[in-house]
Each structure stands twice: as structure tokens, then as C-alpha cells.
Amino acid sequence: MIYLEIKGIYIIVTSLNVVIRLKPADPKMTLLSLALSWFFDHQSLLFSLSPLILVSFAWILYKSTKPRNSKPLPGPRGLPFVGNLPFLDPNLHTYFADLATTYGPIFKLRLGSNLVVVITSPALAKQVLKDHDTTFANRNVNELARITSFKGSDIVWNPYGPEWRMLRKLCVREMLSSMSLDAIHELHKREVRRMVRVIHGSVGSPVNVGEELSFTISSIILSMMWGGGGGGRDVGDGDDVGDRRIERLGMECRRLVCEMMEVLSKPNVSDVFKWLERFDLQGIKRTVTELMARIERIFDTVIEERLRLMDGGGGKEMTKDFLQILLQLKEEGGEGKTSFTMNHLKALLLDMMIGGTDTTSNTVEWAIAELMNKPETMKKAQEELERVVGKDNILEESHFPKLHYLQVVMKEVLRLHPPIPLLIPHSPSSSCNIGGYMIPKGTGVFVNTWAMHRDSLVWENPLEFRPERFFDSKWDYTGIDFNYFPFGSGRRICAGKTMAERMFIFDLGTLLHSFDWELPEGSKLDLNEKFGMHGCCHITCGRGFANVEQCDVSNVYQ
Numbered sequence: 277m278i279y280l281e282i283k284g285i286y287i288i289v290t291s292l293n294v295v296i297r298l299k300p301a302d303p304k305m306t307l308l309s310l311a312l313s314w315f316f317d318h319q320s321l322l323f324s325l326s327p328l329i330l331v332s333f334a335w336i337l338y339k340s341t342k343p344r345n346s347k348p349l350p351g352p353r354g355l356p357f358v359g360n361l362p363f364l365d366p367n368l369h370t371y372f373a374d375l376a377t378t379y380g381p382i383f384k385l386r387l388g389s390n391l392v393v394v395i396t397s398p399a400l401a402k403q404v405l406k407d408h409d410t411t412f413a414n415r416n417v418n419e420l421a422r423i424t425s426f427k428g429s430d431i432v433w434n435p436y437g438p439e440w441r442m443l444r445k446l447c448v449r450e451m452l453s454s455m456s457l458d459a460i461h462e463l464h465k466r467e468v469r470r471m472v473r474v475i476h477g478s479v480g481s482p483v484n485v486g487e488e489l490s491f492t493i494s495s496i497i498l499s500m501m502w503g504g505g506g507g508g509r510d511v512g513d514g515d516d517v518g519d520r521r522i523e524r525l526g527m528e529c530r531r532l533v534c535e536m537m538e539v540l541s542k543p544n545v546s547d548v549f550k551w552l553e554r555f556d557l558q559g560i561k562r563t564v565t566e567l568m569a570r571i572e573r574i575f576d577t578v579i580e581e582r583l584r585l586m587d588g589g590g591g592k593e594m595t596k597d598f599l600q601i602l603l604q605l606k607e608e609g610g611e612g613k614t615s616f617t618m619n620h621l622k623a624l625l626l627d628m629m630i631g632g633t634d635t636t637s638n639t640v641e642w643a644i645a646e647l648m649n650k651p652e653t654m655k656k657a658q659e660e661l662e663r664v665v666g667k668d669n670i671l672e673e674s675h676f677p678k679l680h681y682l683q684v685v686m687k688e689v690l691r692l693h694p695p696i697p698l699l700i701p702h703s704p705s706s707s708c709n710i711g712g713y714m715i716p717k718g719t720g721v722f723v724n725t726w727a728m729h730r731d732s733l734v735w736e737n738p739l740e741f742r743p744e745r746f747f748d749s750k751w752d753y754t755g756i757d758f759n760y761f762p763f764g765s766g767r768r769i770c771a772g773k774t775m776a777e778r779m780f781i782f783d784l785g786t787l788l789h790s791f792d793w794e795l796p797e798g799s800k801l802d803l804n805e806k807f808g809m810h811g812c813c814h815i816t817c818g819r820g821f822a823n824v825e826q827c828d829v830s831n832v833y834q
């Protein structure tokens with residue numbers, strides 16, 4: 277190393293040919309130059325220690341950027357490697373509620389390589405879903421979620437950003453707004469009348485409520501999706517065979533989706549240990565890919581047939597259904613700079629099918645189960661229907677605003693049995709402080725609405741089914757109140773809230789207006805919740821049988 281002083285300026289020429297110019301000499305300067313000279317004399321030692329120096333530097337940086345007030349998250353101890361996985365109860369919502377009594381309103385679990393945080397208090401839920409809404413409006417998308425969402429082209433799994441905003445805006449404005457739902461009301465009505473006819477055939481004998489409702493609501497959703505072109509009902513164009521074929525394809529699609537959900541609800545080691553994803557040890561990825569290919573083929577057939585029908589112009593009187601709306605959106609090209617592709621179209625159709633069917637049918641099923649358990653409450657709902665609709669009339673949407681009791685029945689069912697009790701897990705896009713605890717980027721965040729809806733500090737006799745508690749209109753499900761939010765809150769609030777409300781009131785209202793429901797003599801309804809999991813988790817009612825009896829009015833629906 278050469279060390280020079282020219283006109284009071286130190287110049288050091290290192291063995292690496294780096295030239296460093298320093299300011300005029302002073303006593304401090306001399307010290308600095310000595311330090312530099314030591315540095316250059318020990319370069320090789322320093323270079324070999326550089327990984328250690330880098331790690332220490334990163335650690336200091338991490339510590340200095342970490343908010344000083346963040347505490348370690350509480351939570352049960354886990355085992356090395358697998359964490360808390362071996363202790364997990366399949367009924368996650370009740371398991372998490374139990375843990376919250378020990379570890380408090382925010383706690384963590386480690387499931388293999390995943391960190392999970394569970395929130396069980398309105399104040400913390402508000403921080404996640406309102407105060408830090410943008411940060412938490414993301415999801416952890418695993419490989420299976422990508423496959424089932426046409427490469428992440430749907431609303432549920434799209435990260436918060438321009439594409440998600442475009443899909444959500446189009447979907448809510450064009451398909452799920454009150455005006456669009458008015459347009460498909462005829463399709464809904466047609467299916468509900470069909471349901472009444474089918475149930476009428478079982479009068480006097482036990483009906484499997486769950487199976488019947490699941491089938492019916494699937495048909496309603498399918499009809500709204502692509503039934504406007506006929507969907508199996510004669511629309512007077514003489515092409516009954518084609519229409520019935522589309523209906524058969526719809527039911528096959530529904531069957532495949534159910535099969536896929538069943539496969540997805542199995543515990544998957546790749547979910548827990550990301551590095552195992554590529555090996556697909558249980559063959560889940562292969563099965564799901566095959567099922568999705570078959571679902572896509574059905575979508576392609578239905579889309580092609582609709583395009584042919586639209587091109588031909590034909591004499592067909594088409595009711596505007598979701599498919600029609602989506603094809604129009606595709607033609608218009610999207611919104612702003614984000615284009616709307618065929619993958620988006622298919623992914624949205626699947627979102628409607630998955631998001632709309634089980635949630636709604638489970639809610640109606642729970643309602644009938646709870647009402648059969650409390651016949652005096654069922655009577656009140658039926659009396660209201662008779663008063664508002666009358667005996668010689670059928671339920672219409674215009675009656676909805678006057679059906680106050682039915683509305684509070686819906687709110688109470690959603691309080692006790694929110695179909696997605698832990699919401700669809702959110703995930704922060706950057707590390708974020710919640711309640712004084714640091715939640716690292718990428719953590720899976722569960723918000724336990726099920727437990728909050730049963731908090732005895734907020735709800736009087738929380739386990740009792742009592743719709744009257746909602747009469748004071750204090751609570752609604754717009755997501756503003758964090759004591760009661762069955763549809764979630766913030767940017768990711770359910771996109772189908774308006775449709776769910778309409779379907780519930782219309783379907784349950786018609787079923788109560790048409791039939792008397794009671795438990796078969798000596799039988800007890802299975803009110804056990806069954807919990808399923810596919811990224812989001814849902815609870816279903818234990819399948820029960822009910823006796824249905826014809827009401828005076830049921831003939832008017834046929």
C-alpha cells in the first residue's frame with residue numbers, strides 16, 4: 277500500500293488499485309488514516325470474516341427497524357420441525373376458540389414451516405381488517421390455489437392490486453349488484469318453483485334437508501350462471517335436447533367441483549412443508565389438476581355453445597345470465613389498463629359456483645334446523661309470510677322489505693353459524709404491528725368470527741337461537757361492527773353479500789310459506805357442525821331428516 281501526502285491531502289493507493297481521497301490532515305485525520313491503513317493491511321482476514329459481518333449487520337438492521345414495543349407472540353409450544361401440527365383439532369374454529377381462552381385474543385401457532393396467527397377480539401380484528409386493511413388484503417396462495425383459480429385469475433386468490441380491483445369491480449357492479457340480480461330474478465324464481473314441486477312429491481315422508489337444499493341451491497346458481505340460454509328448461513326454441521345437454525353438463529360440473537373440494541379438504545403435507553410441494557407425495561396435485569381439466573372442458577363447451585347461439589342470433593329469447601354478462605365484459609376488453617381474459621371469465625364462473633353454493637345452502641339448512649328445534653319461532657316467520665304475502669300469492673322480491681322477522685332470522689343464523697367461521701385467511705404483504713405484536717410478512721391470519729359471535733360479554737345467552745335480539749337494528753352485516761361480521765369486513769368483504777341475502781330470503785321464505793317442517797317423531801336433529809378446509813374453511817350442518825307437510829298455499833307455487 278502506498279501512502280502519500282500532497283499539498284495536505286492524503287492519498288492512499290491500495291493493492292486493489294482503489295484511490296481514496298481524504299480531507300486535509302488534522303489530529304483526527306491521522307487516526308482515521310491509521311485505521312484505514314490497518315483495514316487495508318488485514319483485508320484478507322476481513323474478507324474471510326465478511327459473511328459473519330454481513331449477518332451481524334443484517335441482525336442489527338432488523339433489530340433497529342423492528343418497533344421497540346413489539347412483544348413475542350404468545351402461543352402453545354410446539355415440537356421441533358412439525359410445530360403445533362400434531363395437536364391440531366380438525367374443528368379449527370372451536371379449537372382456536374379454546375386456545376384463545378388460554379393464550380388471549382391474539383396467539384400464534386407453527387404448522388410445519390407456516391406461521392399462523394389467530395385473532396379473537398373485535399379490537400384486534402378492526403386493526404387487521406380496517407386500520408391495516410391494505411396490508412392484510414392479501415392471501416397466501418399455494419400451488420393448489422393457483423391451479424383451482426385458473427392460475428390465480430379469480431377474485432378470491434388474486435393478490436391485492438390492479439387485477440383484483442378490476443375483477444372485483446366488474447363482478448360486484450355487473451353481476452352481483454341489485455340491478456343485475458333483478459335481471460336474473462326470473463331464473464331464480466323458475467328454480468325455486470321447481471324445488472317446491474320436487475319437495476311436494478315428498479310430502480308425508482322424511483326429506484333429507486341438507487341434500488335437498490344443496491341440490492336445489494346448486495341448480496339455482498347454475499341457472500343464474502348459464503341457464504339464461506335455456507339450461508334444460510324449454511324456452512320455446514325447439515332445442516330442448518341442447519338445453520338439457522347444458523343442464524347435464526352443469527350438474528356434472530357441480531359434481532366435479534364437489535369431488536375437488538373433497539380432495540382439497542384432505543390434510544396435505546405440501547401445505548405444511550412448502551419444500552415438499554414439488555414431490556406431490558399424496559398425489560393431491562395430480563388429482564386436482566385432472567379434475568380442473570375436466571371442469572375447464574365443460575366450461576369450454578358451454579362457452580362455445582353460447583357464442584354459437586349469440587352469433588346465430590336465433591329466435592331464442594335469452595335471459596341475461598352471468599355467462600352472458602361475462603362474455604360481454606370480455607368483448608369490451610376489461611377496465612383501464614387491465615385486460616379481461618378468458619381465464620378471468622372461467623375463474624369468475626368457478627368463484628360464483630364455489631362461493632355461492634355451499635355458503636347459501638348451509639345457511640338455509642341451519643335456519644330450518646334451528647327453526648325445527650324452536651317451533652314457536654318457525655310459526656312467527658310463517659305468520660309473517662302469510663300476513664305479507666297472503667295465501668293465494670307467491671313470495672316476490674317486492675315483499676322482502678316487509679319481511680322483518682325473516683331478516684332477523686337470517687342475521688341470527690349467520691351469528692351462530694357463520695359458514696366461513698375463520699374468514700378466508702388473510703396474509704400481510706409486509707410485517708405489521710397488531711396489538712403490540714409483530715406479525716411477519718406472509719403469516720396466515722385467521723379471524724375467528726365464530727368465537728366472537730358467541731362472546732357472552734357482547735351477546736346475552738349467546739348459545740340461544742333468538743332472532744329477536746336483532747330487532748333493535750343495532751347490528752348489521754356491512755362489516756362496520758367488529759362484534760358481528762359474518763361476511764367479513766374491509767376490502768375483502770364477501771363480494772356476493774347482496775346475492776346471498778336475496779337467495780336466503782327467497783329460498784327460506786318460499787320453503788316456509790309452502791311447507792310445515794318438523795322433526796320426525798322421536799328423532800333428534802344432528803346439530804353437529806362439520807368443518808371442511810380448502811384455504812378457507814366452512815362449517816356444515818350435520819345432515820338431518822325432516823317431515824314436510826303441505827301448507828294451504830303450496831299449490832300456488834306449482
Ligand code: HEM
Pocket residue numbers: 431432433444627628629631632633635636639690694695696699700701762763764765767768769770771772773775776
Ligand atoms: C350466506 C352466504 C355467504 C356468506 C356468509 C359469505 C361469507 C364470505 C366471507 C366470510 C368471505 C371472506 C371475507 C374475508 O376474506 O375477509 C367471503 C368471500 C367471498 N365471497 Fe362470500 N359469502 C356468502 C355468499 C356468497 C355468494 C352468494 C357469492 C357469489 C355468488 C360469494 C362470493 C364471494 C367471493 C367472490 C369472495 C372473495 C372476496 C375477495 O377475496 O375479494 N359469497 N364470503
